[in-house]
Amino acid sequence: MTESQTLIKAVRDGLAAIGDARKAPEMQRYMKSEQPFRGVPAPERGALAKQLFAAHVLTDEEDWRATVLTLWREATYREERYLAIALTGDRRYAAWQTPALVPLYEELIVTGAWWDHVDELASRRIGPLLRGFPEDLTPVMYAWATDPDLWKRRTSIICQLTFKEATDTKLLTAAIEANLDDRDFFIRKGIGWALRQFARTEPGWVRAFVDSHPGLSPLSVREAVKHL
Known part of the structure; x- marks a missing residue:
């Protein structure tokens, strides 16, 4: 064996x-x-x-x-x-842990298809890869932000939860704006979670973002401004 x-x-x-x-x-x-x-x-x-x-x-x-x-x-x-x-x-x-693992993590995310699997993979596997290999992973996250798969889109939104001042605000903005009209709970909750975490580092940026995006769902807004 x-x-x-x-x-x-x-x-x-x-x-x-x-x-x-x-x-x-x-x-x-x-x-x-x-x-x-x-x-x-x-x-x-x-x-x-x-x-x-x-x-x-x-x-x-x-x-x-x-x-x-x-x-x-x-x-x-x-x-x-x-x-x-x-x-x-x-x-x-x-x-x-290199970009070569993206297909593996993608399979786990798509077939796991629930928050207990996806959130760990998004923030603790995809996130570190994005931070370590931004040239490889950033285009992937832009693509996932508009993917038909709900959980890949959630991953693109929450993958930067631990980034603090290293957050790519252009990517975060793109991922959120691509999903503003989605009525799914996990997308809306994910948007609020991502903004709430970033608000710990850049509260002014998050406040301005919320104010300039009236299309954000009430759930996303409540989560985003919880500690502001």
């Missing part, structure tokens, strides 16, 4: 061992998930990931990608997908 296969089995067995069948139905209801849960809360998942990723280190980039995709595509329980996302962010593989 390869190290990749061993890790995949260890993840599945580990989740099964610590799962709580009493918690699983409520977790599934809360997340409105068609996929069942094992019943493993976030702290326990994090501890398991830390233990297993240290015990089964992958030394080949292609094996690492294949492991992520196998855990994701063949997931029987939602926590398996959470650990697949965690594996993409493990510090041991930081050197492999």
Whole structure:
């Protein structure tokens, strides 16, 4: 058995061992998930990931990608997908975080299609790539801002949540303006979230943006000005 296969089995067995069948139905209801849960809360998942990723280190980039995709595509329980996302962010593989990973993250975003998957990928995977490789990722984010897929558009809006003074305001503006007329809750909430975060760094810019965009939804405005 390869190290990749061993890790995949260890993840599945580990989740099964610590799962709580009493918690699983409520977790599934809360997340409105068609996929069942094992019943493993976030702290326990994090501890398991830390233990297993240290015990089964992958030394080949292609094996690492294949492991992520196998855990994701063949997931029987939602926590398996959470650990697949965690594996993409493990510090041991930081050197492999390059624009070449965009297709991988795009698949996880499009097929994950819910906030618990997408928001982590948007702010903690796509965001750092955008910051590290702006020439490669900026055109991608402009394209995603007008993509038919809701979750790629949300990603383009919230990918700069942690950028503070490094925020590309032209990109943020373009991503928001491209989605002003969208009535979807997750788009409107994402717009407000992105503006609220940037308001911590540039409150004047955000206030001026809100004032100059009367087409913003009430939800987006409430979120944007919450701390102004």
